[in-house]
Amino acid sequence: xxxxxxxxxxxxxxxKTERIPVWLMRQAGRILPxxxxxxxxLSGFIELVSTPDLAAEVTIQPxxxxxxxxxxxxxxxxxxxxxxxxxxxxxxxxxxxxxxxxGSQAEIDKIKVxxxxxxxxxxxxxxxxxxxxxxxxVPLIGFAGAPFTIFCYMVEGSGSKTFSKARKMLYQKPEMAxxxxxxxxxxxxxxxxxxxxxxxDIVQVFDSWAGIxxxxxxxxxxxxxxxxxxxxxxxxxxxxxxxxxxxxxxxxAELDCQTVGLDWNMDIKESRALCGNxxxxxxxxPCALYASDKEIMEQTKHMLDQFGFERHIANLGHGVxxxxxxxxxxxxxxxxxxxxxx
Amino acid sequence: xxxxxxxxxxxxxxxKTERIPVWLMRQAGRILPxxxxxxxxLSGFIELVSTPDLAAEVTIQPxxxxxxxxxxxxxxxxxxxxxxxxxxxxxxxxxxxxxxxxGSQAEIDKIKVxxxxxxxxxxxxxxxxxxxxxxxxVPLIGFAGAPFTIFCYMVEGSGSKTFSKARKMLYQKPEMAxxxxxxxxxxxxxxxxxxxxxxxDIVQVFDSWAGIxxxxxxxxxxxxxxxxxxxxxxxxxxxxxxxxxxxxxxxxAELDCQTVGLDWNMDIKESRALCGNxxxxxxxxPCALYASDKEIMEQTKHMLDQFGFERHIANLGHGVxxxxxxxxxxxxxxxxxxxxxx
Numbered sequence: 082x083x084x085x086x087x088x089x090x091x092x093x094x095x096x097k098t099e100r101i102p103v104w105l106m107r108q109a110g111r112i113l114p115x116x117x118x119x120x121x122x123l124s125g126f127i128e129l130v131s132t133p134d135l136a137a138e139v140t141i142q143p144x145x146x147x148x149x150x151x152x153x154x155x156x157x158x159x160x161x162x163x164x165x166x167x168x169x170x171x172x173x174x175x176x177x178x179x180x181x182x183x184g185s186q187a188e189i190d191k192i193k194v195x196x197x198x199x200x201x202x203x204x205x206x207x208x209x210x211x212x213x214x215x216x217x218x219v220p221l222i223g224f225a226g227a228p229f230t231i232f233c234y235m236v237e238g239s240g241s242k243t244f245s246k247a248r249k250m251l252y253q254k255p256e257m258a259x260x261x262x263x264x265x266x267x268x269x270x271x272x273x274x275x276x277x278x279x280x281x282d283i284v285q286v287f288d289s290w291a292g293i294x295x296x297x298x299x300x301x302x303x304x305x306x307x308x309x310x311x312x313x314x315x316x317x318x319x320x321x322x323x324x325x326x327x328x329x330x331x332x333x334a335e336l337d338c339q340t341v342g343l344d345w346n347m348d349i350k351e352s353r354a355l356c357g358n359x360x361x362x363x364x365x366x367p368c369a370l371y372a373s374d375k376e377i378m379e380q381t382k383h384m385l386d387q388f389g390f391e392r393h394i395a396n397l398g399h400g401v402x403x404x405x406x407x408x409x410x411x412x413x414x415x416x417x418x419x420x421x422x423x
Numbered sequence: 424x425x426x427x428x429x430x431x432x433x434x435x436x437x438x439k440t441e442r443i444p445v446w447l448m449r450q451a452g453r454i455l456p457x458x459x460x461x462x463x464x465l466s467g468f469i470e471l472v473s474t475p476d477l478a479a480e481v482t483i484q485p486x487x488x489x490x491x492x493x494x495x496x497x498x499x500x501x502x503x504x505x506x507x508x509x510x511x512x513x514x515x516x517x518x519x520x521x522x523x524x525x526g527s528q529a530e531i532d533k534i535k536v537x538x539x540x541x542x543x544x545x546x547x548x549x550x551x552x553x554x555x556x557x558x559x560x561v562p563l564i565g566f567a568g569a570p571f572t573i574f575c576y577m578v579e580g581s582g583s584k585t586f587s588k589a590r591k592m593l594y595q596k597p598e599m600a601x602x603x604x605x606x607x608x609x610x611x612x613x614x615x616x617x618x619x620x621x622x623x624d625i626v627q628v629f630d631s632w633a634g635i636x637x638x639x640x641x642x643x644x645x646x647x648x649x650x651x652x653x654x655x656x657x658x659x660x661x662x663x664x665x666x667x668x669x670x671x672x673x674x675x676a677e678l679d680c681q682t683v684g685l686d687w688n689m690d691i692k693e694s695r696a697l698c699g700n701x702x703x704x705x706x707x708x709p710c711a712l713y714a715s716d717k718e719i720m721e722q723t724k725h726m727l728d729q730f731g732f733e734r735h736i737a738n739l740g741h742g743v744x745x746x747x748x749x750x751x752x753x754x755x756x757x758x759x760x761x762x763x764x765x
Contacts, residue, residue, distance in 0.1 A: 252714040366637045372594040
């Protein structure tokens with residue numbers, strides 16, 4: 082059976098579409114009261130991530146409620162370190178925390194490449210349920226964290242303004258860092274392939290902490306591993322989003338991916354020039370959704386004009402912020418749909 | 424009496440110098456055991472900031488111990504909101520916190536333009552003591568936060584990954600935001616002028632959160648106020664450092680300042696092209712000081728080569744991190760001094 086709405090997939094492949102597709106990073110969760118109702122019935126975020134039928138339910142909510150052109154499986158990039166032997170906790174209002182971290186050769190040796198079927202079967206199951214429930218209405222996006230970002234969490238143990246503990250390893254023990262990155266990369270490729278096999282129609286890799294590295298280190302410690310992923314994933318379109326790495330747009334666009342994500346600082350025309358004929362995804366300022374409806378419409382139209390109505394997947398430049406009102410998200414989505422219809 | 428070492432001032436003015444001057448952001452404090460000895464004798468950071476003879480003592484420590492080419496007065500950018508009627512607390516390992524924040528027109532109306540002599544006399548006193556104790560060995564740097572960064576703290580109330588509360592005001596109440604920024608700007612200009620009158624030989628404005636705004640908003644809400652400051656400060660050289668605002672380097676360099684600060688992501692040659700004939704300050708990755716002595720030397724030499732041994736003040740691309748060993752800082756400083764000597 083074919084997808085009824087395949088705008089996102091066609092845009093990712095660079096095909097002309099009758100209008101620009103739109104979805105939001107973090108659309109599943111956070112902002113919807115319907116999500117919070119499900120979430121509050123459980124012990125916490127991780128229970129929701131690991132309960133396939135509920136993960137599927139919140140994955141589909143924004144398709145029904147907001148009218149987005151894709152669903153993205155409700156999960157977390159940190160399921161990969163967990164599957165590699167480093168469990169995480171999610172602390173309310175603070176974010177992720179790892180009780181154990183990686184600092185020594187012995188600790189790296191102990192870390193395993195994830196066994197996807199046995200360790201992450203619950204994500205694959207959530208994807209299967211979601212695909213069935215979506216009933217081919219819109220594509221389903223699978224995702225993973227970029228090896229560098231996962232490395233940051235595994236070494237630092239939590240979010241950080243500087244990630245100086247993780248970055249210290251790049252300077253002091255670069256070979257050790259490469260060993261860990263390779264294990265993460267092998268796990269990530271297997272994970273993305275399993276998500277595709279379970280039903281994901283397109284996959285995205287999030288390099289959330291890309292912006293903290295100097296450009297030469299970013300090439301060595303992140304782009305090299307993104308390249309392995311891009312070469313390995315040939316089954317479906319691949320989106321790479323390296324937040325903050327304005328200096329690496331050209332390198333990333335040269336990889337074998339279909340779409341490059343832009344954050345809200347990245348100039349659209351400059352990014353077009355740097356990214357060749359790749360499809361671009363983004364990049365409205367997430368804070369623009371605090372504005373009046375009129376201003377959201379204006380900013381969204383201005384963004385669409387700059388992208389030029391082709392090779393573009395409309396999105397914010399970052400995950401939607403938790404206190405944004407769903408009605409404001411709808412104004413953004415409706416404006417994309419109406420203004421880009423030709 | 425003339426300064427014995429005026430390398431920094433001459434470099435800032437674009438003059439050729441016999442070698443490149445070097446200092447570190449956050450050199451006063453954090454990394455030195457001699458600093459921690461002073462700090463631990465007091466109730467907290469704010470007591471140290473507001474005790475002139477001790478602030479002067481820790482200001483001079485890095486000149487004696489590390490051999491830097493300038494002292495920077497030990498203080499905090501948040502003394503300005505405090506002087507405007509919004510006191511802050513410094514929470515160990517967490518950072519600054521404001522018990523009251525600014526959200527309404529009434530709150531903005533209540534905020535006053537700082538009366539420098541009466542509210543910040545302790546900083547001026549610290550500068551006078553420092554100048555006397557330095558005895559013209561090296562120049563003394565005065566500083567303030569950029570109006571946008573101070574605005575972020577006054578509205579958000581603390582550090583934040585997104586500053587979405589502060590940024591909400593830019594979208595919802597832009598006129599109110601401008602009113603607050605103007606009061607901050609007026610306070611900052613008066614503050615910098617008072618620091619200069621008390622003895623500061625050069626002043627720097629830190630826009631620490633510059634990188635979170637889309638480029639058009641950065642022009643409206645930050646560059647416009649930096650311009651007022653640059654136009655007002657004509658007595659001594661002025662350095663503007665907008666961390667993360669790679670997209671604004673050209674705009675900032677067009678202001679009436681002498682030196683533009685670069686963070687460690689900013690490509691040196693690209694920055695030279697964008698910044699005309701301004702002196703540039705920076706920009707070694709602060710994490711490079713975790714590396715071996717040999718690699719610190721190599722990275723420092725590479726940086727110096729790229730800057731081309733003129734119109735350059737050597738520094739890190741961010742404040743030195745608290746767990747960096749003083750010996751590593753010395754390797755950086757000595758390498759700059761030796762390798763750039765001609």
